[in-house]
Amino acid sequence: MRSIEVCLAERSYPILVGSGLLAGCEPLRALAAGRQVAIVTDDTVGPLYAGALSAGLGGACATLLTVTLPAGESNKTWDSLNRVFDALLQARFDRGCLIIALGGGVVGDMAGFAAAVYQRGVDFVQVPTTLLAQVDSSVGGKTAINHPAGKNMIGAFHQPRLVLADLDTLRTLPARELSAGLAEVIKHGAIADPVYLDAIDRDMDALRACEQRAMGEAIVRSCQIKADVVARDEREGGVRAILNFGHTFGHAIEAGFGFGQWLHGEAVGAGMVQAADLSCRLGLLARPDAKHLAAIIARAGLPVTAPPWSFERWIELMSVDKKAEQGAPRFVVLEGIGRASLRRVPDAMLRETLAASPDR
Numbered sequence: 001m002r003s004i005e006v007c008l009a010e011r012s013y014p015i016l017v018g019s020g021l022l023a024g025c026e027p028l029r030a031l032a033a034g035r036q037v038a039i040v041t042d043d044t045v046g047p048l049y050a051g052a053l054s055a056g057l058g059g060a061c062a063t064l065l066t067v068t069l070p071a072g073e074s075n076k077t078w079d080s081l082n083r084v085f086d087a088l089l090q091a092r093f094d095r096g097c098l099i100i101a102l103g104g105g106v107v108g109d110m111a112g113f114a115a116a117v118y119q120r121g122v123d124f125v126q127v128p129t130t131l132l133a134q135v136d137s138s139v140g141g142k143t144a145i146n147h148p149a150g151k152n153m154i155g156a157f158h159q160p161r162l163v164l165a166d167l168d169t170l171r172t173l174p175a176r177e178l179s180a181g182l183a184e185v186i187k188h189g190a191i192a193d194p195v196y197l198d199a200i201d202r203d204m205d206a207l208r209a210c211e212q213r214a215m216g217e218a219i220v221r222s223c224q225i226k227a228d229v230v231a232r233d234e235r236e237g238g239v240r241a242i243l244n245f246g247h248t249f250g251h252a253i254e255a256g257f258g259f260g261q262w263l264h265g266e267a268v269g270a271g272m273v274q275a276a277d278l279s280c281r282l283g284l285l286a287r288p289d290a291k292h293l294a295a296i297i298a299r300a301g302l303p304v305t306a307p308p309w310s311f312e313r314w315i316e317l318m319s320v321d322k323k324a325e326q327g328a329p330r331f332v333v334l335e336g337i338g339r340a341s342l343r344r345v346p347d348a349m350l351r352e353t354l355a356a357s358p359d360r
Ligand SMILES: NC(=O)c1ccc[n+]([C@@H]2O[C@H](COP(=O)([O-])OP(=O)(O)OC[C@H]3O[C@@H](n4cnc5c(N)ncnc54)[C@H](O)[C@@H]3O)[C@@H](O)[C@H]2O)c1
Pocket: 042, 044, 045, 048, 071, 072, 073, 076, 103, 104, 105, 106, 107, 109, 129, 130, 131, 132, 133, 136, 137, 138, 139, 140, 141, 142, 143, 152, 169, 170, 171, 172, 173, 174, 177, 180, 264
C-alpha cells in the first residue's frame, strides 16, 4: 500500500493506493469506529463491492446503512441527492456521522455534496472505483450535482477525510471507462511531468490491461500531481485551473453531442489534442511534442479528432463553460511538455485550431 498526503492544514488527508483495501483497511476502520456510517453507492457498483466494504468495516461502526442510487451521469441530480438525505434522516443520523462514497465520480460528487450540506457538514470518505475517480475526482474536494442549465452547477468544496483507491476494483471496469480515465492520467503527465508522460507511453499496454504495477504507479503519480496542485490552490483561484487542460474543448464536445454520448475522458482526449495544437500555434510547444502527445492519447484508445463544427458553433458551446470569463474562454496551454499556463487566445489562432485537420 502507498500513501500520498493532501496537505491542506487542518483539512489534510491521506490517499491510500493498493490492493485488497476494501476488505480491510485500518485507517478506515479507525475513522468509522463507533459512528453512524452510510455507504453511498450506485446500482452497478453496490452489488459488486458494497458487501466487501461492509465486511471490511467488520462491525466497527455503531450503525451501518447502505444507500444505493441509480448509476450514471443523468442521475447526478437533486432527486438522487434527496434519496441520500431521506435515508440519513430516517435512520436519525446526527452530525457525528460518516458518509462513505463507493463508486465512480458521479457517486463521489453526489455523496461528497451530501456530506458538505447534511446538518451543515459531516465527514466523508472517498472509495473511488473508476480510474477517473481514483486519479482525479476523488481528490481535491470538489463536489456537485448537475442542473438542467449546466453540469456541476450546484456544489461545494468539501474535502474528504480519507481516499481509498483499491486497484482490485478496476478489474470489473469496462475498457471504455478505463480509457476515459487514462485521459486524466495523460493530462497529469502533460501539464506537470515529462518523465511521467514517458512512463505512461512506455506502460500503455500494461495500463490498458490493468496490470497492477503499472496501474499502481500511475495512480500514485497522478494523485501526487493533483494533490500538489490542490495544496497550492484549493479553491481554484489560480494554478488549479491547469487541471482543466483539454477541458474547454472537451466540455464543448460533451455539450455539443449531448452529455453521455462521448465519455468525459474521450472528449478530454480530443480536447487535449486541440489544446496542444493551439499551444504550437502560439509558439509555446514544439510540433513534434504535440504529435507525440496525440499518439499517446490515441494509444490509450481515445479519440484524437474533434467534431467538424463551425467556428460559431464551437464558440457558442465553449462560452457556456463555467470557466469562461465574461463569455471569452481562456485556454490552458502547454509551454513545453510538463508546463502549463492559462491564456487568452487571439480569435484568428483559435479559428486555425478549430479548423485544423487531424493529420496535420
Ligand atoms: N470532483 C471533481 O474534481 C471531478 C473531477 C473529474 C470528474 N468529476 C465528475 O466525475 C463524473 C465522472 O466520473 P466517472 O467517469 O467515474 O463516471 P461514473 O461515476 O458514472 O462511472 C462510470 C460507470 O462505471 C460504473 N462503475 C464504477 N466503478 C465500476 C467498477 N469498479 N466496475 C464496474 N463498473 C463500475 C458506474 O456505475 C458507471 O455506470 C462526472 O460527473 C464528472 O463531473 C468530478
